[in-house]
Amino acid sequence: MQVIAEIFSQGEEIVSGQTVDTNAAWLSQKLVQMGFVVKRHSAVGDNLTDLKKLLQDVSLRADFCICTGGLGPTIDDLTAQAVAEAFTLPLQLDTVALEQISRYFSCRKRDMVDINRKQAFFPQGSQRIDNEWGTAPGFSLQYNQCWFVFVPGVPYEMKNMFTATIARQLSQRFVLQPEQLITLRSVGIGESDLQQKLNTLILPEGVQLSFRAAIDDVQTKLIFPRDAEQPLVRATVNQVAESIGDYIFAIEGLDDSQGGLVEVISQLMRQQQLTLSVQETASQGLIAAKCIAQPWLISSVFNLSLQQQTEKLAIADYLNAAVSIAENRQQQDGTQLVLVQLYEGNTEQFQQKDQSIKLFTVLLTPSGVIHKQRSIAGSNTRKQNQAAIYALDLLRRYLQNKTR
Structure with missing residues (x-):
């Protein structure tokens, strides 16, 4: 039996496009993994009538609905009021919530202004959801066939509340059979x-x-x-x-x-106790950025002048040049592996979206040299990213082949 879920985002900034609704995407992934069938994503601005109508409709068609946003202290935060009016449940002060909000400010040596009291009022019969990461507690309630959960729209707060509390409650309330x-x-x-x-x-x-x-x-x-x-x-x-x-x-x-490409490489590098030096050209420092804080990356150098020195080489000479650069880097850094990339063409060609460049990537290993040649095209950013990914993939293939 399918358990139907909906996701409901509240806020003028969402419907106007000023803020990208990453909350809905994240929640969808989590709910589908748990076994829910997510039928709708809805977004409503700061309009009380629209909010009430959507809440009433959802209560009749979904088994579960999670709503993000609209729990702040200002006049445009309407979620609690909309729920109270849509379901005829008067707002009541939750003294524990008020104490939590007050403590949040006092711990930060700040005075709590009176309008923050609004965040401690919930519809009658609802259950508070503690927020240890911000000022706005959430709340939950059952109305008609739907169990509603209301949480802040701040992604950091919402994600922590879902992981710490809501996911467990969902597993207890629903019989879920995830695909x-x-x-x-x-x-x-x-x-x-x-x-x-x-x-x-x-x-x-x-x-x-x-x-x-x-x-x-x-x-x-x-x-x-x-x-x-x-x-x-x-x-x-x-x-x-x-x-x-x-x-x-x-x-x-x-x-x-197993994670992404860098995570896979990192696990293999640690297992095989290897270190790496990188000489970047087309990737322009992006390899180092993708491998940030990895202990096996000893050095990564982007040298535009090096690329400029090789621009007049014949194609047959690029491989030899890259191998020579790799050997020099190995002598300087003492690493077991050295990754070098060069590309045929000049900076002007690199910057032109309709111009492809030929990328030469060399991996110097204890057992010899592995190399790859391919054309990459597109914008500067795309060329840069492809150059980094293809270099890392050459390293990944070498490491995985060693374990087979």
Whole structure:
């Protein structure tokens, strides 16, 4: 039996586009993982009539609704009032909530102004949800067939309240049977090529296949029915993985979480007790930024003059130049691995969106040199990010091949 959920965001800044509603996306992911079927995302501005109408409608069609925003102390924060009027439940002072709000200010050596008392008034019969991360407590109540939860719109506060309290309450109130989502994360291959590789694969009945192109990878998603047996799940995932090949760097949802490309590399670098130096050109420091605080990254240097010195090289000489640079860096830093990238072309070509550049990436290892050559195109930012990702993926492939 499906358990229907809705997400409701309140605030003029949401409907006007001044604020991107990241809360709804985050909550959707959490609720779907728990086993809810999320039917609607709704957003309403600071209008009491609209808020009341939506609350009444939701109470008749959803089993659960979580509302973010509108719990502040100012005149445009209308959530509690809207709930009270929509469900004919008078507002009542919660003295514990008032004490919590007062303590929040006193701990910060600030005076609580009188308008903050508004945040301690909840509709009659509702249950307070403590907020240890801000001034506005949340509250919950049942009306008609729907259990409502109201939390602040500040993402930091909302996420902590959901994780600390609301998720547990949901598990207690509802019988949930989550579908199983498996995500195969890959680099160096596009959605259309992934689809082509899987065209002849016959998936078991009820298994859903989809793709998502993210900034740093492309994700192949498999959703298995709630009652799917694990041997079937594993066999299907293995078939898909074999069809895609070594473009895959991680599989999420099957065993332990593996994380993004850098997380996978970091685990392998630590296991193999290796260190790395990087010489960046096209990525312009982005490799270092993606690997921030990683103890195995000993140095990462972006040197524009180095790229300018190599601009007049013949294509056949780029590889030799990159190997020579890698050997010099290894002597300076004493690392086991050195990653070097150069690109054919000049800065002006790099900056032109309609111009592609040829990227040369070299990885110097204890057992020799591994290199990759590919063309990248698009805006400056896209070229920079692709250069960083392709360099890191070359490192990832070397590390994973060592463990096989």
